[in-house]
Amino acid sequence: MKKLSISLLTALLIMAGCNNDENTNNEPEVVVNENPAAFKEIGSITIGGEAAAEISAYCEKTKRLFTVNNSGVNQIDIIDITDPTKPTKIGKIDLTSYEGAANSVSVFDGKLAVALESTANKQGNGKVVVFNTSDYSLIKQVTVGALPDMITFSPDGKYIMTANEGEPNTDYSQDPNGTISIIETSTYNVTTLDFASFSGQAATLTKDGFRISKSAKSFAQDIEPEYITISDDSKTAWVTLQENNGVAKVDLTSKTITAIYPLGFKDFNTAENAIDVSDSDDKIAFNPWKVKGMFMPDAISHFSANNVPYFVTANEGDAREYTANTDIKRMKSLKLDASVFPDAATLKLDTxxxxxxxxxxxxxxxxxxxxxxxxxFGARSFSIWNGNTGKIVYDSKNDLDKKANELGTYDDKRSDDKGSEPEAVYVAKMGNQNILFVGLERSDAFMTYDVTNPNAPQYLQTVKTGDAPEGLLFIPASKSPTKRSLLVVSSEGDGTVKIYQPDLK
Structure with missing residues (x-):
C-alpha cells in the first residue's frame, strides 16, 4: 500500500467546523497522492424508493450526510459516514410541521440549511429552515421566493443563497417571478432579487439565444432560476436559468444581478456533435442532423485557471409542460419548410x-x-464558459453519450429526448488538478475530466452509479473521515447514496 503524506502545517489547518458542501474549491489541502482517474465505489446505502435521495450535504464536525427524502415522506435522512464503507442511517429531521417540501440542502460550520417549497401553494413563497447538525434543533426559518429549488452557503459562510424557480400553475393563473434570495447568516436578513430590470434587454437577449416563453405574462415571471455556484472569494455567484437558456451573474457584495448571459445554440449537424435521435430504430447510431440544441443547463459549478474564473454547466434541457402551455412536440407532428427541408417526408420517419x-x-x-x-432541448454535453464574459470556452460535443455507450449504460429509449441527460456537475481541486465530475441522469453514471486547462479537458473515467444520479458531493481529503477524497452520489431513481474513493497512485 502506498503511503499518505500529510504535512504538519496542513493538519493544523484542518478546521473543526463543517464547510460548504456545494461550492468550496479552496479547501486546505491534505497532501494525498490520489489518482483522479481511479474512483471506485466503497460504500452504499438505500434510504427509500424513487425521490428518496435527491441531494446530500456533508458535515465534517459530525461526519454525517444530510439527504433529502421525498419518497412518501417529507424529511431529511441523517447518515453516519464515520466509516464510509458502512454508511448507516441514524436519524431523520421531520419537515411536515414547516409546511414545505425539501428540494435542497447545504451545510456550513455545524448548520444545515434546507430549501422548502410551499406545500399549501407551490406558487407561494418558500422557506429556508436552518438546523443544528449536532442535535437537529431549529436555529432559524426565513421566507424566500417561490419554489426555492437549490440552496447553498457561500464558501465563507456569510451568505445562504437560494434559486427560486417560480414555476406557474398549470393554467398560468398564477406565475410568480423567478427570483434569487440572499440571506446574511449574521442577521438572517433576506434580500430577494427578481429580473424585472432586465426586461428592456429582452429583444437583445433573445437574439443571442435567450428564451422567453410565448405564454409568459412578463419577462420577470418567465425567468426560472435553477442552480447556483459561488466563487471561492464569496463575491460572485452564477445562477442557471434553465428554461430560459441563460446564466445570471450576481454581485454578492452589492446584492445585485449584474448580467444575464444568453447561451445560444449548439449545432448538431457536424461530425463531432453527432447524436442518436431515434428510440425506434433498434440501434445506437450517432449521426449529424440538421438540428440545433438549446443548452438549457441544470447544475453549475466553477473553478479558476490563470486567475480567470470559469463556470461549468450540465446541459440537460427542460420542457415546460402545463395545460396552458406545452412547448414540446414530436418532430413528425410539425410542418417543415419545404425549401429548407426538401427531404421532410424521409426526415419524419420514426427511424x-x-x-x-x-x-x-x-x-x-x-x-x-x-x-x-x-x-x-439540451446540448447533451457539459460546457465551460468564461465567468467574466459568459462566452463559451469548451463544449464536450458528443463525448458523454459516446462514452456512456462504450460503458454499456447509454439508454437508447432516451435518444428521442435528451440522450444521457447530463444533470449534475462539480469541479474539485485534487492536488494541482481541477477535476470535473459529470452526473448522467439517464445513463446512470458519472464521468470525470481533468479541466486544469479549460480549453482542452482530458477525459479520465466513467463510473456506474445508482438509478438517475441527481446530486454530486465532493468531500476533500482535508474534510473526509478517512483523510481521503470522497465523492458522494445521490440517486433519486432508486433512493441510493453511493460513496466513491480514488485509488492511490
Whole structure:
C-alpha cells in the first residue's frame, strides 16, 4: 500500500467546523497522492424508493450526510459516514410541521440549511429552515421566493443563497417571478432579487439565444432560476436559468444581478456533435442532423485557471409542460419548410428524426407557420464558459453519450429526448488538478475530466452509479473521515447514496 503524506502545517489547518458542501474549491489541502482517474465505489446505502435521495450535504464536525427524502415522506435522512464503507442511517429531521417540501440542502460550520417549497401553494413563497447538525434543533426559518429549488452557503459562510424557480400553475393563473434570495447568516436578513430590470434587454437577449416563453405574462415571471455556484472569494455567484437558456451573474457584495448571459445554440449537424435521435430504430447510431440544441443547463459549478474564473454547466434541457402551455412536440407532428427541408417526408420517419422532441414554439424564423430550423432541448454535453464574459470556452460535443455507450449504460429509449441527460456537475481541486465530475441522469453514471486547462479537458473515467444520479458531493481529503477524497452520489431513481474513493497512485 502506498503511503499518505500529510504535512504538519496542513493538519493544523484542518478546521473543526463543517464547510460548504456545494461550492468550496479552496479547501486546505491534505497532501494525498490520489489518482483522479481511479474512483471506485466503497460504500452504499438505500434510504427509500424513487425521490428518496435527491441531494446530500456533508458535515465534517459530525461526519454525517444530510439527504433529502421525498419518497412518501417529507424529511431529511441523517447518515453516519464515520466509516464510509458502512454508511448507516441514524436519524431523520421531520419537515411536515414547516409546511414545505425539501428540494435542497447545504451545510456550513455545524448548520444545515434546507430549501422548502410551499406545500399549501407551490406558487407561494418558500422557506429556508436552518438546523443544528449536532442535535437537529431549529436555529432559524426565513421566507424566500417561490419554489426555492437549490440552496447553498457561500464558501465563507456569510451568505445562504437560494434559486427560486417560480414555476406557474398549470393554467398560468398564477406565475410568480423567478427570483434569487440572499440571506446574511449574521442577521438572517433576506434580500430577494427578481429580473424585472432586465426586461428592456429582452429583444437583445433573445437574439443571442435567450428564451422567453410565448405564454409568459412578463419577462420577470418567465425567468426560472435553477442552480447556483459561488466563487471561492464569496463575491460572485452564477445562477442557471434553465428554461430560459441563460446564466445570471450576481454581485454578492452589492446584492445585485449584474448580467444575464444568453447561451445560444449548439449545432448538431457536424461530425463531432453527432447524436442518436431515434428510440425506434433498434440501434445506437450517432449521426449529424440538421438540428440545433438549446443548452438549457441544470447544475453549475466553477473553478479558476490563470486567475480567470470559469463556470461549468450540465446541459440537460427542460420542457415546460402545463395545460396552458406545452412547448414540446414530436418532430413528425410539425410542418417543415419545404425549401429548407426538401427531404421532410424521409426526415419524419420514426427511424430518422420523427420521434425527436423539439421546442414547438421556436424555429419559424420567417413567421409563415412552418419550421425553418429545428431546435431541441439540451446540448447533451457539459460546457465551460468564461465567468467574466459568459462566452463559451469548451463544449464536450458528443463525448458523454459516446462514452456512456462504450460503458454499456447509454439508454437508447432516451435518444428521442435528451440522450444521457447530463444533470449534475462539480469541479474539485485534487492536488494541482481541477477535476470535473459529470452526473448522467439517464445513463446512470458519472464521468470525470481533468479541466486544469479549460480549453482542452482530458477525459479520465466513467463510473456506474445508482438509478438517475441527481446530486454530486465532493468531500476533500482535508474534510473526509478517512483523510481521503470522497465523492458522494445521490440517486433519486432508486433512493441510493453511493460513496466513491480514488485509488492511490
Amino acid at each position: 430518422n428524426l420523427g420521434r425527436l422532441n423539439l421546442i414547438a414554439d421556436m424555429g419559424d424564423t420567417d413567421g409563415d407557420g412552418d419550421l425553418d430550423e429545428m431546435i431541441s
